[in-house]
Amino acid sequence: MKNIAVIMDITDKSGGKLHMAISICNHLKKIKNYNFRFITTFENSKKILDKKLNINTLLFNKNTFSKRLFNKLKKIFHFLPFKFPFEKFLIKEKIDLIFFLDPSPLIQSFENIKNIYTIFDIEHRELKNLPEFDEKKNHNRDHDYNLAGKKSSKIIVGTKNLKNKISMIYKIDNSKILDLKFPPPITEIEEIDISKVEKNIYQTVKNSNYLFYPAQFWHHKNHIFIVESIYQLKKANKLDFKIVFTGHDKGNLKNIENLIQKKDLKNEFIIFDYVKDEELNYLYKNCIAVIVPTLVAPHTFPLYEAFYFKKPIIYNSIILDPEFKDNVIGLDIKNNNHLEEIIKKIKDKAYIKNLVEKNYDYFKKTFNQDNIIKQLSEIFKNII
Secondary structure: OOEEEEEEOOOOOOOHHHHHHHHHHHHHOOOOOOEEEEEEOOHHHHHHHHHHHOOOOEEOOOOOHHHHHHHHHHHHOOOOOOOOHHHHHHHHOOOOEEEEOOOOHHHHOOOOOEEEEEOOOOHHHOOOOOHHHOHHHHHHHHHHHHHHHHHOOEEEEOOHHHHHHHHHHOOOOHHHEEEOOOOOHHHHOOOOOHHHOOHHHHHHHHHOOEEEEEOOEOHHHOHHHHHHHHHHHHHOOOOOOEEEEEOOEOOOHHHHHHHHHHOOOOOOEEEEOOOOHHHHHHHHHOOOEEEEOOOOOOOOHHHHHHHHOOOOEEEEOOOOOHHHOOOOEEEOOOOOOHHHHHHHHHOOHHHHHHHHHHHHHHHHHHOOHHHHHHHHHHHHHHHO
């Protein structure tokens, strides 16, 4: 039986990336024709993955001093008579195929092993003014994507439009790139155990009408747009709901909190840290709508989660993949007054009922488990 290394080069605070990995692994576990070795590169991620997937993942700690030293030497002096530490690890595990579940720089650290690579987005090429997309990081990401185009047997992306862009920008044969979507893991929770929901979250849901934005506090998530828009609504006395944010701080939370205080909006915003799956599920089920003004991501888990929970979703129309233009309420992030118009749409019950039913049907059709497993099996079969 062929051995497939499923690589999750993801920290425990990676948010959507970690959820995506969990979703893919849950599908892979149902494929019996291969021996999957689920491998992560961070100890804290291993703890989460072991619990969520009910398996014992392998740990390849890429950040030890010796591994970083040997990596650096091998990259500079290719002729040195030793292999990359990652490659040695794969050979020891007798790996026939590598499946990267995220765009990992480990693509640089092996030779002559077939692999499948994953690319989420390419907005780093346009958002060069943000801290998380500095020149060095952008250069490294482009280097990895170019390398994946040469070394990988297949590249997985989420939409056809992204597939075409990546093919053009990185000069990759279009037939090598596959668009494949995976469902958010929280949509598998059938019933919520209220006892697992924190009291302050329970009270928020019970006592508030709210728009919901589940997103890490990166600059590119564009929380600032929501704060400015709510300020305009409050000034016009047209605000009858709150905003709930939830996610890990990635360096921008203090800026958002300071702006909220400056605008005298403390009563209009409720901010939670990263929440448990049951709590996330609960917050989705009880919100008015989901709002996503992100500057990155042509599609995201919150998009599909809104579809599943039959909630209208307000999404940055500039960045959204054209495939979904009729599934969302388009948001003009250059106009802080646009949210007022959108709220009027949300109050149109007939329009919203038609929209959410259509989106729920899309979710059920797209995320058919048997079809996803069949697609993955075909990919593996054609490569090894």
